[in-house]
Amino acid sequence: MNLIAGKYHNRMVRVTLISIFEAILGAVPFVVLYFLLCNIIDHTFTLQKLQVYIGFIAGSAVFRMLFSYLSVTVSRADGTLMVKDLRLRLGEHIRKLPLGFFSSHDTGELSNKTLDHVNKVEQIITMLLPEFISTLVLSILVATGLFFIDYRMALATVITMPLALGLLVWAKKIMHVRGKALYESSSALANSIIEFVNGIKFIKSFNNSHQKMDDLVGKMDDFKKRSLKVEGILSPVMTLSGISIDFGLVMLILMGASFMAGGSLSGKTFIVFVIISSRFFENLKSLSINYVKIRYLLIAGQTIQSLFNEKQLTGNKTNVDLSKQDIVFDDVSFGYNKTRVLKSINVTIPHGSMTALVGPSGSGKSTMANLIARFYDVNNGSICIGNNKLEDVDPEKILQEISMVFQKVVLFKDTIYNNLRIGKQHASREEVIDAAKRANCHEFITKLPDGYDTMVDENGGNLSGGEQLRLSIARAMLKDAPIVLLDEATSSLDPENEFFIQEAISNLLGNRTVVVIAHRLKTIKNADKIIVLSNGEICEEGTHRSLLKKQGLYHKMWQTQESTVGWKITN
Numbered sequence: 108m109n110l111i112a113g114k115y116h117n118r119m120v121r122v123t124l125i126s127i128f129e130a131i132l133g134a135v136p137f138v139v140l141y142f143l144l145c146n147i148i149d150h151t152f153t154l155q156k157l158q159v160y161i162g163f164i165a166g167s168a169v170f171r172m173l174f175s176y177l178s179v180t181v182s183r184a185d186g187t188l189m190v191k192d193l194r195l196r197l198g199e200h201i202r203k204l205p206l207g208f209f210s211s212h213d214t215g216e217l218s219n220k221t222l223d224h225v226n227k228v229e230q231i232i233t234m235l236l237p238e239f240i241s242t243l244v245l246s247i248l249v250a251t252g253l254f255f256i257d258y259r260m261a262l263a264t265v266i267t268m269p270l271a272l273g274l275l276v277w278a279k280k281i282m283h284v285r286g287k288a289l290y291e292s293s294s295a296l297a298n299s300i301i302e303f304v305n306g307i308k309f310i311k312s313f314n315n316s317h318q319k320m321d322d323l324v325g326k327m328d329d330f331k332k333r334s335l336k337v338e339g340i341l342s343p344v345m346t347l348s349g350i351s352i353d354f355g356l357v358m359l360i361l362m363g364a365s366f367m368a369g370g371s372l373s374g375k376t377f378i379v380f381v382i383i384s385s386r387f388f389e390n391l392k393s394l395s396i397n398y399v400k401i402r403y404l405l406i407a408g409q410t411i412q413s414l415f416n417e418k419q420l421t422g423n424k425t426n427v428d429l430s431k432q433d434i435v436f437d438d439v440s441f442g443y444n445k446t447r448v449l450k451s452i453n454v455t456i457p458h459g460s461m462t463a464l465v466g467p468s469g470s471g472k473s474t475m476a477n478l479i480a481r482f483y484d485v486n487n488g489s490i491c492i493g494n495n496k497l498e499d500v501d502p503e504k505i506l507q508e509i510s511m512v513f514q515k516v517v518l519f520k521d522t523i524y525n526n527l528r529i530g531k532q533h534a535s536r537e538e539v540i541d542a543a544k545r546a547n548c549h550e551f552i553t554k555l556p557d558g559y560d561t562m563v564d565e566n567g568g569n570l571s572g573g574e575q576l577r578l579s580i581a582r583a584m585l586k587d588a589p590i591v592l593l594d595e596a597t598s599s600l601d602p603e604n605e606f607f608i609q610e611a612i613s614n615l616l617g618n619r620t621v622v623v624i625a626h627r628l629k630t631i632k633n634a635d636k637i638i639v640l641s642n643g644e645i646c647e648e649g650t651h652r653s654l655l656k657k658q659g660l661y662h663k664m665w666q667t668q669e670s671t672v673g674w675k676i677t678n
């Protein structure tokens with residue numbers, strides 16, 4: 108709970124104290140009721156006493172209302188602050204997790220944890236916990252009072268408690284197992300809904316909507332089944348626990364009657380016990396229901412905690428200069444899982460150069476780029492930029508120094524202008540336009556209905572693939588980072604778009620260190636260095652000419668591409 112409450116931990120103590128005061132005030136009517144009953148039975152009741160009792164009850168009611176108001180407002184306000192802080196901390200934590208975490212966790216699961224589960228924690232903090240504490244303290248106070256009046260009768264009152272407690276422990280266990288499964292089912296359902304909505308275009312294009320809808324209905328059925336299972340088992344247990352609490356009243360009456368028959372209990376004490384205990388039992392029942400609710404919602408807290416337990420990338424060096432430095436792979440091995448994808452990579456990517464990564468599909472080109480951006484940490488060896496081992500550097504610092512142009516461009520539902528400014532948050536309009544011009548975007552942007560203020564549809568639906576790619580290059584220009592990772596993706600473009608993009612890429616080069624993941628060798632013919640990967644190992648490196656001379660894999664790939672497209676080698 109400490110991790111979840113964060114810096115608002117003390118505020119939880121404040122809410123607890125207010126609830127305790129509220130409970131103490133709640134005990135006043137019980138005490139007054141006790142004296143009133145004694146007076147009535149003893150025939151000592153007077154109007155004066157009645158006025159005092161009414162004064163006490165009214166006074167305690169006013170204070171209780173005040174505390175109750177305080178408890179609600181303070182717990183709501185604190186709860187809202189706490190939940191806001193929790194969401195921010197959770198977001199911040201998730202942001203710093205390695206990319207591998209996201210491949211092994213569904214979007215639905217993550218959105219469920221950050222939205223729904225956090226709401227459940229809020230429900231515990233703002234509503235259930237104050238009420239639970241207040242009822243618990245009140246029950247303890249009343250039980251203590253009853254013990255002072257007559258310990259035998261008090262024992263009779265609580266004699267069925269172990270049974271009720273045992274049932275509650277059982278309910279807790281059921282909650283833990285079935286509740287967890289219910290949460291998992293709800294995450295799976297959320298994930299399917301997100302997948303369905305995001306992929307609707309593809310689903311429709313493959314005429315697959317019925318099958319996907321069936322999957323979705325299946326998940327809904329599973330969720331319904333699990334909910335019913337939880338309810339179906341929990342309801343009888345809770346009812347049984349309620350009955351066992353009520354049974355305490357029967358025990359009380361039976362034992363009271365036997366004590367009275369034996370002459371060791373007065374009729375007055377007997378009546379006091381019967382009346383006060385019936386209120387006491389109601390309290391116990393609400394306590395047990397709240398306990399089960401809290402236990403159920405706490406599973407949400409545990410899932411949030413497990414997210415906090417995920418290991419972030421280490422490294423806190425921020426005061427380092429990563430510009431004008433070589434990138435050095437020293438005996439690097441890496442695998443996303445147990446299978447090794449990169450094996451003993453030793454290579455230097457010289458600063459200010461254009462270095463191309465080439466090789467068959469699946470040979471590890473993108474993986475090498477992922478490691479430079481430190482989306483993952485290496486398993487063996489090290490990657491250094493200058494003298495700085497990446498593992499020691501703050502991951503955010505690394506990302507500040509790197510621009511990335513991926514095949515799959517992410518555009519947000521916002522204006523073109525704001526989409527470009529993601530490269531540099533505080534860029535002026537002039538800077539944005541200048542970058543757009545250098546990335547060959549300006550012309551097509553100015554032809555759009557609202558120019559730079561045109562709204563981009565979600566995922567850039569109203570822009571062509573080539574236009575999206577050029578916007579992505581403009582972003583990188585604006586960011587002006589010393590290292591550029593570029594996934595060359597011009598193969599699917601028409602010649603005009605390809606020309607514009609090649610020109611934009613040339614403008615991006617400058618004196619930056621550019622690492623290009625190349626799919627077509629023609630585009631990287633003039634690279635300063637070409638690294639040829641095969642099956643996770645470097646099999647050749649050099650310039651285009653030297654590699655052709657070697658007559659190795661590069662030569663073979665070049666010939667294959669040449670014969671496919673019909674190019675002529677001009678050197």
Ligand SMILES: Nc1ncnc2c1ncn2[C@@H]1O[C@H](COP(=O)(O)OP(=O)(O)OP(=O)(O)O)[C@@H](O)[C@H]1O
Nearest residue numbers: 210443444448466467468469470471472473474475
């Ligand atoms: N997130 C991931 N989790 C598990 N395995 C992965 C992941 N990403 C890539 N791989 C595997 O790692 C290997 C190398 O993939 P990588 O994307 O680096 O190759 P590539 O040379 O860039 O391929 P391509 O040219 O097709 O893009 C492949 O076998 C791939 O299946």
